[in-house]
Amino acid sequence: MRLLVLGGTVFLSRAVAEAAVRRGHDVTCACRGASGSLPDGVRHVVLDRSTTGAGAVLDDGFDAVVDVARDPAWVRSSVAATPSAHHVLVSTINVYPDTSTPGGGPSALSLHEPLHDVPDEGEAEAEAYGALKVGCELAVGAAASSWVVRPGLIVGPGDGSQRYPWWVRRLVDAAPGEEVLAPGHPDDPVQVIDVRDLAEWLVDGAEQRRTGVVDGVGPVVGRGEALAAIARGVGADVRWTRVDQDTLLAHDVAPWAGPRSLPLWLPLPQYAGLMAHDPEPARAAGLRTRPPEQTAADTAAWLATQPDPSPPEGLTREEERALLAALT
Numbered sequence: 151m152r153l154l155v156l157g158g159t160v161f162l163s164r165a166v167a168e169a170a171v172r173r174g175h176d177v178t179c180a181c182r183g184a185s186g187s188l189p190d191g192v193r194h195v196v197l198d199r200s201t202t203g204a205g206a207v208l209d210d211g212f213d214a215v216v217d218v219a220r221d222p223a224w225v226r227s228s229v230a231a232t233p234s235a236h237h238v239l240v241s242t243i244n245v246y247p248d249t250s251t252p253g254g255g256p257s258a259l260s261l262h263e264p265l266h267d268v269p270d271e272g273e274a275e276a277e278a279y280g281a282l283k284v285g286c287e288l289a290v291g292a293a294a295s296s297w298v299v300r301p302g303l304i305v306g307p308g309d310g311s312q313r314y315p316w317w318v319r320r321l322v323d324a325a326p327g328e329e330v331l332a333p334g335h336p337d338d339p340v341q342v343i344d345v346r347d348l349a350e351w352l353v354d355g356a357e358q359r360r361t362g363v364v365d366g367v368g369p370v371v372g373r374g375e376a377l378a379a380i381a382r383g384v385g386a387d388v389r390w391t392r393v394d395q396d397t398l399l400a401h402d403v404a405p406w407a408g409p410r411s412l413p414l415w416l417p418l419p420q421y422a423g424l425m426a427h428d429p430e431p432a433r434a435a436g437l438r439t440r441p442p443e444q445t446a447a448d449t450a451a452w453l454a455t456q457p458d459p460s461p462p463e464g465l466t467r468e469e470e471r472a473l474l475a476a477l478t
Protein backbone atom coordinates (compact mmCIF):
# COMPACT_ATOMS: atom_id res chain seq x y z
CA MET A 151 0.00 0.00 0.00
CA ARG A 152 1.18 3.52 -0.76
CA LEU A 153 0.25 5.36 2.45
CA LEU A 154 0.32 9.09 3.09
CA VAL A 155 0.54 10.16 6.72
CA LEU A 156 -0.26 13.83 7.21
CA GLY A 157 2.01 14.32 10.20
CA GLY A 158 4.50 11.72 11.38
CA THR A 159 6.78 13.69 13.69
CA VAL A 160 4.96 13.23 17.00
CA PHE A 161 3.02 10.70 19.06
CA LEU A 162 0.04 9.21 17.17
CA SER A 163 0.85 10.14 13.59
CA ARG A 164 4.45 9.02 14.19
CA ALA A 165 3.23 5.70 15.63
CA VAL A 166 1.01 5.23 12.55
CA ALA A 167 3.96 5.81 10.23
CA GLU A 168 6.12 3.42 12.27
CA ALA A 169 3.47 0.70 12.25
CA ALA A 170 2.95 1.03 8.50
CA VAL A 171 6.70 0.85 7.78
CA ARG A 172 6.94 -2.28 9.97
CA ARG A 173 4.24 -3.87 7.83
CA GLY A 174 6.24 -3.16 4.67
CA HIS A 175 4.11 -0.35 3.28
CA ASP A 176 5.47 2.50 1.17
CA VAL A 177 5.01 5.42 3.59
CA THR A 178 5.19 9.14 2.85
CA CYS A 179 4.92 11.67 5.68
CA ALA A 180 3.87 15.18 4.70
CA CYS A 181 4.55 17.78 7.39
CA ARG A 182 6.96 20.59 8.18
CA GLY A 183 9.34 18.36 10.14
CA ALA A 184 9.19 20.94 12.94
CA SER A 185 7.78 18.93 15.84
CA GLY A 186 10.23 16.04 15.99
CA SER A 187 11.96 13.38 13.94
CA LEU A 188 10.30 11.11 11.40
CA PRO A 189 10.58 7.34 11.77
CA ASP A 190 13.20 5.52 9.73
CA GLY A 191 12.00 4.21 6.40
CA VAL A 192 9.51 6.95 5.47
CA ARG A 193 9.76 9.47 2.67
CA HIS A 194 9.38 13.08 3.83
CA VAL A 195 7.47 15.60 1.75
CA VAL A 196 7.85 19.04 3.26
CA LEU A 197 4.44 20.64 3.66
CA ASP A 198 3.32 23.53 5.82
CA ARG A 199 -0.44 23.13 5.74
CA SER A 200 -0.99 26.57 7.22
CA THR A 201 0.58 28.24 4.18
CA THR A 202 0.59 25.74 1.32
CA GLY A 203 -2.16 23.75 -0.37
CA ALA A 204 -1.53 20.00 -0.27
CA GLY A 205 -1.93 19.81 -4.06
CA ALA A 206 1.27 21.81 -4.50
CA VAL A 207 3.40 18.93 -3.20
CA LEU A 208 1.22 15.77 -3.27
CA ASP A 209 -0.06 13.65 -6.15
CA ASP A 210 -3.17 11.46 -6.26
CA GLY A 211 -1.26 8.18 -6.33
CA PHE A 212 -1.81 7.17 -2.71
CA ASP A 213 -3.94 4.19 -1.76
CA ALA A 214 -4.71 5.61 1.67
CA VAL A 215 -4.22 8.74 3.77
CA VAL A 216 -4.15 9.05 7.56
CA ASP A 217 -4.83 12.59 8.74
CA VAL A 218 -4.71 14.04 12.28
CA ALA A 219 -5.74 17.58 11.27
CA ARG A 220 -7.73 19.89 13.53
CA ASP A 221 -8.40 22.48 10.80
CA PRO A 222 -11.15 21.64 8.27
CA ALA A 223 -9.41 23.76 5.61
CA TRP A 224 -6.40 21.42 5.86
CA VAL A 225 -8.66 18.41 5.30
CA ARG A 226 -10.42 20.07 2.36
CA SER A 227 -7.05 20.73 0.79
CA SER A 228 -5.62 17.21 1.31
CA VAL A 229 -8.82 15.54 0.11
CA ALA A 230 -8.80 17.72 -3.00
CA ALA A 231 -5.18 16.72 -3.65
CA THR A 232 -5.76 12.97 -3.11
CA PRO A 233 -9.43 12.38 -4.00
CA SER A 234 -9.01 8.73 -5.05
CA ALA A 235 -7.35 7.62 -1.83
CA HIS A 236 -9.12 6.05 1.12
CA HIS A 237 -8.95 8.62 3.94
CA VAL A 238 -8.67 7.73 7.62
CA LEU A 239 -9.42 10.79 9.74
CA VAL A 240 -8.38 10.88 13.38
CA SER A 241 -11.11 12.88 15.09
CA THR A 242 -11.89 12.94 18.82
CA ILE A 243 -14.66 12.16 21.32
CA ASN A 244 -14.66 15.93 21.93
CA VAL A 245 -17.04 16.15 18.95
CA TYR A 246 -19.76 15.23 21.46
CA PRO A 247 -20.87 18.08 23.74
CA ASP A 248 -22.39 15.52 26.14
CA THR A 249 -19.69 14.55 28.64
CA SER A 250 -21.99 13.09 31.27
CA THR A 251 -23.73 10.09 29.66
CA PRO A 252 -21.83 6.81 30.08
CA GLY A 253 -21.88 4.23 27.31
CA GLY A 254 -22.12 6.82 24.56
CA GLY A 255 -20.92 6.61 20.98
CA PRO A 256 -21.71 7.76 17.43
CA SER A 257 -25.26 6.44 17.39
CA ALA A 258 -26.17 7.66 20.88
CA LEU A 259 -24.63 11.13 21.18
CA SER A 260 -25.22 14.27 19.13
CA LEU A 261 -22.41 16.39 17.73
CA HIS A 262 -21.31 19.98 18.13
CA GLU A 263 -22.43 22.29 15.37
CA PRO A 264 -19.56 22.14 12.87
CA LEU A 265 -17.04 24.90 12.45
CA HIS A 266 -15.68 24.92 8.91
CA ASP A 267 -12.81 27.31 9.56
CA VAL A 268 -10.53 28.07 12.49
CA PRO A 269 -11.82 31.10 14.42
CA ASP A 270 -10.06 34.41 13.91
CA GLU A 271 -6.97 35.05 15.98
CA GLY A 272 -7.89 36.06 19.50
CA GLU A 273 -10.82 33.69 19.73
CA ALA A 274 -10.36 30.53 21.78
CA GLU A 275 -9.30 27.87 19.28
CA ALA A 276 -8.96 25.25 22.02
CA GLU A 277 -12.62 25.68 22.96
CA ALA A 278 -13.55 25.23 19.31
CA TYR A 279 -11.59 21.96 19.04
CA GLY A 280 -14.65 19.66 19.01
CA ALA A 281 -16.59 21.82 16.56
CA LEU A 282 -13.56 22.05 14.26
CA LYS A 283 -13.16 18.27 14.33
CA VAL A 284 -16.82 17.97 13.28
CA GLY A 285 -15.88 20.29 10.39
CA CYS A 286 -12.92 18.01 9.57
CA GLU A 287 -15.22 14.97 9.61
CA LEU A 288 -17.60 16.65 7.15
CA ALA A 289 -14.69 17.69 4.93
CA VAL A 290 -13.26 14.17 4.71
CA GLY A 291 -16.63 12.99 3.39
CA ALA A 292 -15.65 14.44 0.01
CA ALA A 293 -13.01 11.70 -0.41
CA ALA A 294 -13.71 8.56 -2.44
CA SER A 295 -14.10 6.70 0.84
CA SER A 296 -13.34 7.51 4.45
CA TRP A 297 -13.21 6.13 7.97
CA VAL A 298 -13.61 8.48 10.92
CA VAL A 299 -12.11 7.36 14.23
CA ARG A 300 -12.87 9.36 17.38
CA PRO A 301 -10.30 8.48 20.04
CA GLY A 302 -10.62 9.11 23.74
CA LEU A 303 -7.55 9.78 25.85
CA ILE A 304 -4.47 8.48 24.02
CA VAL A 305 -1.56 7.37 26.21
CA GLY A 306 1.77 5.62 25.94
CA PRO A 307 5.33 6.32 24.82
CA GLY A 308 5.67 9.70 23.14
CA ASP A 309 2.80 11.28 25.08
CA GLY A 310 3.95 14.88 25.51
CA SER A 311 0.97 15.80 27.68
CA GLN A 312 1.01 16.04 31.46
CA ARG A 313 -1.97 13.75 31.94
CA TYR A 314 -1.22 10.01 32.00
CA PRO A 315 2.57 10.62 32.22
CA TRP A 316 1.96 12.56 35.45
CA TRP A 317 0.83 9.31 37.13
CA VAL A 318 3.67 7.30 35.64
CA ARG A 319 6.20 9.80 36.99
CA ARG A 320 4.47 9.99 40.36
CA LEU A 321 4.62 6.23 40.78
CA VAL A 322 8.12 5.77 39.35
CA ASP A 323 9.32 8.31 41.92
CA ALA A 324 7.39 6.80 44.85
CA ALA A 325 9.42 5.18 47.62
CA PRO A 326 8.36 1.66 48.71
CA GLY A 327 5.30 1.93 50.96
CA GLU A 328 4.87 5.67 50.29
CA GLU A 329 1.42 7.16 50.77
CA VAL A 330 -0.10 8.31 47.46
CA LEU A 331 -3.33 10.24 47.05
CA ALA A 332 -5.97 8.36 45.01
CA PRO A 333 -8.62 10.79 43.76
CA GLY A 334 -12.34 10.10 43.73
CA HIS A 335 -13.95 6.69 44.05
CA PRO A 336 -12.07 3.55 42.92
CA ASP A 337 -15.01 2.58 40.70
CA ASP A 338 -15.06 5.89 38.79
CA PRO A 339 -14.51 5.13 35.10
CA VAL A 340 -11.15 5.51 33.39
CA GLN A 341 -10.73 4.80 29.69
CA VAL A 342 -7.50 5.18 27.76
CA ILE A 343 -6.06 3.79 24.56
CA ASP A 344 -2.41 2.95 24.03
CA VAL A 345 -1.09 4.97 21.10
CA ARG A 346 0.48 1.88 19.52
CA ASP A 347 -2.76 -0.14 19.65
CA LEU A 348 -4.63 2.77 18.10
CA ALA A 349 -1.96 3.22 15.42
CA GLU A 350 -2.03 -0.47 14.42
CA TRP A 351 -5.80 -0.33 14.15
CA LEU A 352 -5.69 2.83 12.03
CA VAL A 353 -3.31 1.08 9.64
CA ASP A 354 -5.68 -1.94 9.59
CA GLY A 355 -8.46 0.45 8.60
CA ALA A 356 -6.32 1.99 5.86
CA GLU A 357 -5.42 -1.45 4.49
CA GLN A 358 -8.98 -2.75 4.64
CA ARG A 359 -10.55 0.52 3.43
CA ARG A 360 -12.79 0.46 6.47
CA THR A 361 -15.61 3.04 6.37
CA GLY A 362 -18.03 4.63 8.83
CA VAL A 363 -17.53 6.32 12.17
CA VAL A 364 -16.35 4.72 15.41
CA ASP A 365 -15.03 5.79 18.81
CA GLY A 366 -11.39 4.72 19.20
CA VAL A 367 -11.60 3.77 22.84
CA GLY A 368 -10.29 0.97 25.02
CA PRO A 369 -12.01 -0.86 27.87
CA VAL A 370 -13.52 1.03 30.80
CA VAL A 371 -11.92 0.22 34.17
CA GLY A 372 -12.35 1.65 37.64
CA ARG A 373 -9.80 4.31 38.58
CA GLY A 374 -8.59 2.19 41.48
CA GLU A 375 -7.63 -0.59 39.08
CA ALA A 376 -6.28 1.84 36.46
CA LEU A 377 -3.88 3.39 38.97
CA ALA A 378 -2.97 -0.01 40.45
CA ALA A 379 -2.06 -1.22 36.92
CA ILE A 380 0.25 1.75 36.43
CA ALA A 381 1.86 0.99 39.78
CA ARG A 382 2.35 -2.67 38.84
CA GLY A 383 3.72 -1.67 35.43
CA VAL A 384 6.42 0.55 36.91
CA GLY A 385 7.11 -1.76 39.87
CA ALA A 386 5.79 0.66 42.52
CA ASP A 387 4.48 -0.63 45.83
CA VAL A 388 2.56 2.25 47.42
CA ARG A 389 -0.12 2.86 50.02
CA TRP A 390 -3.14 4.55 48.45
CA THR A 391 -5.15 7.08 50.44
CA ARG A 392 -8.54 7.75 48.89
CA VAL A 393 -9.75 11.35 48.84
CA ASP A 394 -13.28 11.93 47.58
CA GLN A 395 -14.08 14.48 44.91
CA ASP A 396 -15.91 16.95 47.16
CA THR A 397 -12.86 17.17 49.41
CA LEU A 398 -10.57 17.63 46.42
CA LEU A 399 -12.75 20.38 44.99
CA ALA A 400 -13.00 22.06 48.40
CA HIS A 401 -9.19 22.13 48.49
CA ASP A 402 -8.95 23.66 45.00
CA VAL A 403 -7.52 20.58 43.36
CA ALA A 404 -8.19 20.78 39.63
CA PRO A 405 -9.32 17.80 37.59
CA TRP A 406 -7.73 16.40 34.42
CA ALA A 407 -4.77 18.70 33.67
CA GLY A 408 -3.04 21.94 34.52
CA PRO A 409 -1.57 23.43 37.69
CA ARG A 410 -2.63 21.79 40.96
CA SER A 411 -4.47 19.08 39.03
CA LEU A 412 -4.83 15.35 39.47
CA PRO A 413 -4.88 13.85 35.98
CA LEU A 414 -7.24 10.97 35.13
CA TRP A 415 -9.63 12.46 37.69
CA LEU A 416 -12.86 14.08 36.48
CA PRO A 417 -15.73 15.29 38.67
CA LEU A 418 -18.93 13.29 38.44
CA PRO A 419 -21.68 13.36 37.34
CA GLN A 420 -20.84 16.09 34.82
CA TYR A 421 -17.96 14.06 33.31
CA ALA A 422 -19.32 10.57 33.96
CA GLY A 423 -19.39 9.86 30.23
CA LEU A 424 -16.06 11.24 29.05
CA MET A 425 -14.03 8.18 30.02
CA ALA A 426 -16.88 5.70 29.69
CA HIS A 427 -17.67 5.49 25.99
CA ASP A 428 -18.94 2.19 24.64
CA PRO A 429 -15.79 0.26 23.72
CA GLU A 430 -17.64 -2.62 22.01
CA PRO A 431 -17.91 -1.17 18.45
CA ALA A 432 -14.14 -0.59 18.32
CA ARG A 433 -13.44 -4.05 19.68
CA ALA A 434 -15.86 -5.56 17.16
CA ALA A 435 -14.03 -3.61 14.44
CA GLY A 436 -10.75 -5.25 15.39
CA LEU A 437 -9.18 -2.93 17.97
CA ARG A 438 -6.98 -4.96 20.30
CA THR A 439 -5.57 -3.43 23.46
CA ARG A 440 -2.44 -4.43 25.32
CA PRO A 441 -2.25 -4.93 29.10
CA PRO A 442 -2.22 -1.58 30.92
CA GLU A 443 0.92 -2.60 32.84
CA GLN A 444 2.80 -2.71 29.54
CA THR A 445 1.62 0.80 28.59
CA ALA A 446 2.82 2.08 31.97
CA ALA A 447 6.18 0.31 31.80
CA ASP A 448 6.86 1.51 28.25
CA THR A 449 5.79 5.07 29.07
CA ALA A 450 8.17 5.04 32.03
CA ALA A 451 10.98 3.77 29.79
CA TRP A 452 10.23 6.49 27.26
CA LEU A 453 10.10 9.21 29.92
CA ALA A 454 13.51 8.05 31.16
CA THR A 455 14.97 8.73 27.71
CA GLN A 456 13.71 12.29 27.61
CA PRO A 457 16.70 14.58 28.04
CA ASP A 458 15.19 17.18 30.30
CA PRO A 459 11.61 16.38 31.25
CA SER A 460 9.76 19.54 32.13
CA PRO A 461 8.48 19.58 35.72
CA PRO A 462 5.10 17.87 35.99
CA GLU A 463 2.27 20.33 35.60
CA GLY A 464 -0.18 18.71 38.02
CA LEU A 465 -0.33 18.65 41.80
CA THR A 466 3.20 18.95 43.21
CA ARG A 467 4.54 16.53 45.81
CA GLU A 468 4.47 19.35 48.36
CA GLU A 469 0.83 20.11 47.55
CA GLU A 470 -0.04 16.40 47.78
CA ARG A 471 1.74 16.05 51.14
CA ALA A 472 0.04 19.17 52.50
CA LEU A 473 -3.33 17.91 51.39
CA LEU A 474 -2.86 14.44 52.90
CA ALA A 475 -1.61 15.99 56.15
CA ALA A 476 -4.64 18.28 56.32
CA LEU A 477 -7.02 15.36 55.89
CA THR A 478 -5.57 12.81 58.26
Ligand SMILES: NC(=O)c1ccc[n+]([C@@H]2O[C@H](COP(=O)([O-])OP(=O)(O)OC[C@H]3O[C@@H](n4cnc5c(N)ncnc54)[C@H](OP(=O)(O)O)[C@@H]3O)[C@@H](O)[C@H]2O)c1
Pocket residue numbers: 156157158159160161162163164180181182183184185186197198199200201217218219220240241242243300301302303304305
Ligand atom coordinates in the same frame (compact mmCIF):
# COMPACT_ATOMS: atom_id res chain seq x y z
N1 LIG B 1 -3.85 13.13 22.70
C1 LIG B 1 -5.06 12.69 22.94
O1 LIG B 1 -5.35 12.18 24.03
C2 LIG B 1 -6.11 12.75 21.86
C3 LIG B 1 -7.42 12.38 22.18
C4 LIG B 1 -8.37 12.34 21.14
C5 LIG B 1 -8.00 12.67 19.86
N2 LIG B 1 -6.73 13.08 19.60
C6 LIG B 1 -6.36 13.35 18.20
O2 LIG B 1 -5.29 12.47 17.89
C7 LIG B 1 -4.42 13.10 16.96
C8 LIG B 1 -3.03 13.20 17.56
O3 LIG B 1 -2.11 13.38 16.54
P1 LIG B 1 -0.55 13.52 16.82
O4 LIG B 1 -0.22 12.78 18.05
O5 LIG B 1 0.19 13.20 15.60
O6 LIG B 1 -0.38 15.04 17.23
P2 LIG B 1 -0.94 16.40 16.61
O7 LIG B 1 -0.33 17.47 17.44
O8 LIG B 1 -2.38 16.37 16.47
O9 LIG B 1 -0.31 16.45 15.12
C9 LIG B 1 1.01 16.61 14.99
C10 LIG B 1 1.42 16.42 13.53
O10 LIG B 1 0.84 17.45 12.73
C11 LIG B 1 1.89 18.06 11.99
N3 LIG B 1 1.65 19.48 11.77
C12 LIG B 1 1.42 20.43 12.71
N4 LIG B 1 1.35 21.64 12.12
C13 LIG B 1 1.53 21.43 10.78
C14 LIG B 1 1.57 22.27 9.65
N5 LIG B 1 1.40 23.61 9.75
N6 LIG B 1 1.77 21.72 8.44
C15 LIG B 1 1.96 20.38 8.30
N7 LIG B 1 1.92 19.53 9.33
C16 LIG B 1 1.73 20.05 10.56
C17 LIG B 1 3.12 17.89 12.87
O11 LIG B 1 4.28 17.91 12.04
P3 LIG B 1 5.30 19.16 12.00
O12 LIG B 1 5.05 20.01 13.21
O13 LIG B 1 6.62 18.50 12.03
O14 LIG B 1 4.99 19.87 10.75
C18 LIG B 1 2.91 16.55 13.51
O15 LIG B 1 3.50 15.49 12.77
C19 LIG B 1 -5.04 14.44 16.66
O16 LIG B 1 -5.92 14.31 15.57
C20 LIG B 1 -5.85 14.74 17.91
O17 LIG B 1 -6.87 15.65 17.66
C21 LIG B 1 -5.80 13.14 20.57
